[in-house]
Amino acid sequence: MTDNTDKPLDLASLRQRIDSIDSELLRLISERADCAAQVAQVKTADDPDAVFYRPEREAQVLRRVMERNPGPLNGEEMARLFREIMSACLALEKPIKVAYLGPEGTFTQQAALKHFGHSAISLPMAAIDEVFREVEAGAVNYGVVPVENSTEGVVNNTLDSFMDSGLHISGEVVLRIHHHLLVSNITRQDKISRIYSHPQSFAQCRKWLDAHYPHAERVAVSSNAEAARLVKTEWHSAAIAGDMAAQLYGLDRVAEKIEDRPDNSTRFLIIGNESVPPSGHxxxxxxxxxxxxxxxxxxxxxxxxxxxxxxxxxxxxxxxxxxxxxxxxxxxxxxxxxxxxxxxxxxxxxxxxxxxxxxxxxxxxx
Known part of the structure; x- marks a missing residue:
């Protein structure tokens, strides 16, 4: 890298340049946050019950970021950064409350954070119909529910809930699903005789399990996060779960990405009370x-x-x-x-x- 005089930059000069760029980024992000706060004031003045989160507007901004991104970061990575900036700015206006199919550490929570950013308030629910009820009652702004997996097909409970609900779909999230075999610090890895996971995760990892742990008991539980929790107390067990569950319960990966299909993904729907104007796509x-x-x-x-x-x-x-x-x-x-x-x-x-x-x-x- 060279400056305007084509002289090579040394390490100290590069760090000084990064510090200068960081200061400019800080100023611009703060300016954007201040502008978002002013938007909130204008909306509230016109309508005390104004809706601050606009799905179509968010989608348009993120698409524009990806289209105009010059690199070297790829478009999706750049959009994730903007997603978090937008989430934090929106929280200054009014934090979004989002119900999701819990407990904590599930792929549905991961989808909620991917869509709304980490500044949203995410609340776990025990069942899909509870997510629908929380949104309908106005206790939360939106809900996130799984609707189909590329390997195992549709989630019937979600489809059945739509038949009885007046809620609107306001967005979708497609999440690549990676399963890991997880153990705790007390697990004796050479003595694993029991594996916990959600039934769908077992189905998505069937071939790998048959090849590597054909004699281990497979115990189905309500969620992968619950599987991870159980492993913390048993020396002879392991769990199949994702990154969030591993981090939440402090588990180690024995094997990574054990799903049978490398393109394994799940589609989630965002449900809310308002219809969404066109976004262009x-x-x-x-x-x-x-x-x-x-x-x-x-x-x-x-x-x-x-x-x-x-x-x-x-x-x-x-x-x-x-x-x-x-x-x-x-x-x-x-x-x-x-x-x-x-x-x-x-x-x-x-x-x-x-x-x-x-x-x-x-x-x-x-």
Missing amino acids: DKTSIVVAMRNQPGVLHGLLEPFHRHAIDLTRLETRPSRNGVWTYVFFIDFKGHVDDPAVAGVLEAVKQHASDMKVLGSYPVGVL
Whole structure:
């Protein structure tokens, strides 16, 4: 590296330059935080119940950061840094309260922090329906729930909760899931005879376990974080869990990334009480009830083909409200405010027994 005179910079000069850049960063971040506080004042003056967090605005900012990032940090890493700055600035206006499927240390908490940043107040719930209830009651601003895993498929409890709820989907998070075999400081690694984990984690690591611990007892528990907690007290056991659980309970990794598929990932949904305006790169989710009769699936899907709308997911569930009635959960690209999407929804209504828009929301950025 050289300065304007093309003379090589020594270590002391480089450190001095870093200190100068850090001072400028500090000034700019403080200026941004002050501006965010002024935004809060303007919003509150116009509306005492103003909404401070805007999912579409956050998505637009993060996309712009990734598009304009000159490097050498990659776009996603730069967006993560901005995510935390935005989270801290938003907390000056009004801290966001987020309920997630707990306990602490789960992948759902990791998804919540990835989406909202570490300045959000995250609250663990014991079950998915409790997350929905907390959001509906207004005790928290948003909830985070898992909806599908690339290996094990959909999370039915989440789909069932949407059938009975009036909440909106306001965002999505896709999280790469890495499982580790964890032990405590009292574990005798040559005597491991019991392994704790969530049933889905066992399924995602089945081949690895068959190859390395074929005779160990596999004990299913309510969460990977609970598995990590149990290992702290047993000398002959291990747990399958992720990074957050390992850090929370102070466990060591015996083996890393033991999932059978390297692309193993889980998609989480952000649920809230408000609908989300278009961000420019959106997705819509709907639930449709249909009678089981010839040609029903063709009638449901034909409008999407006619209006050139891309489907991203289609799931079928038996309806709990009628015999031989099926419920389709459909994700597709676009926003309900788009004319083409509006045309599709109107056509689907004509074939459906019932249809509900679960939400239009920004496609996950991080």
